[in-house]
């Protein structure tokens with residue numbers, strides 16, 4: 374900070390905070406895409422086929438994610454079910 | 469039981485070779501039989517940093533591909549007992565690092581050494597993958613900078629999915645964070661990511677923080693691992709890191725800028 378900045382009470386911008394925020398957003402995204410194991414698309418297809426034996430659903434109604442957290446990997450499976458008798462969309466989530 | 473430890477980062481120029489040389493030397497100084505291997509095929513810098521470039525006759529690649537015996541390629545360090553260097557070649561053939569060949573060399577080294585330190589090249593190509601594949605532990609060298617942190621995260625993902633331990637479903641590769649070129653003054657000004665931020669993002673335990681230090685360049689000029697420079701802060705920081713690697717609890721240092729004298733402050737130039 375130079376003398377003039379100090380005189381007018383101007384604070385230098387804290388760029389480190391911005392660096393941290395950008396990294397958090399970017400890595401949350403990259404961890405699910407680039408680190409996904411190679412078998413994920415195939416597993417998704419097979420899960421879809423099993424569900425289709427019982428319930429008619431679309432391909433994009435099944436979401437499979439693998440996430441690394443401290444020490445463990447979490448497999449997240451979300452299945453959106455078609456309109457049930459209650460008239461609302463039901464969803465089945467296993468994690 | 470000997471341990472294979474890879475020093476890796478993804479990003480180039482963050483201090484992998486400096487750290488591999490310092491930590492291998494530190495482990496040997498503590499009495500452990502240690503070998504440090506250069507996986508940076510084509511570039512070959514470890515021998516320069518270790519100061520043994522004129523003693524290289526055969527190398528890692530000759531042992532893998534040309535039937536040269538390991539003992540003909542290993543170079544014993546002249547300063548520190550228990551320390552050996554396995555240099556690499558400057559061949560442009562990236563396929564020279566064959567997986568079975570690397571495994572054979574590592575298996576043979578395990579018979580003789582307690583610690584096998586692998587200096588990884590930058591990137592995620594063959595050399596980098598080979599250097600981490602057989603690792604039991606990994607030292608992730610990271611600078612307080614967005615692209616370095618991002619690449620470290622990528623490497624952590626690879627260790628968790630593409631290493632031998634991951635493929636065989638064994639206990640995961642033990643991961644250590646080594647933050648290097650840390651400038652506490654700039655961190656305090658909010659110009660540089662602080663250690664806590666990096667730890668929060670990468671979520672692995674800290675092995676050490678190495679300050680930005682002019683002694684690193686001077687040591688490399690004369691071919692001496694910086695840990696041997698008794699007066700240097702980087703040397704103290706690497707010694708602490710070695711102690712932690714050996715399971716000792718040591719407080720972190722160099723997280724705050726040095727107190728400056730009145731005159732230094734008076735004549736302070738902006739960086």
Ligand SMILES: Nc1ncnc2c1ncn2[C@@H]1O[C@H](COP(=O)(O)OP(=O)(O)OP(=O)(O)O)[C@@H](O)[C@H]1O
Nearest residue numbers: 480481482483484485486590649679680681684685
């Ligand atoms: N703590 C430090 N303080 C000051 N300079 C440093 C520090 N650590 C490393 N350097 C400098 O950074 C540069 C790169 O270091 P080094 O060769 O160890 O990195 P690297 O990760 O092995 O690079 P590459 O990816 O090319 O193999 C060198 O000029 C070195 O002197």
Ligand SMILES: [Mg+2]
Nearest residue numbers: 484485508513
């Ligand atoms: Mg290097």
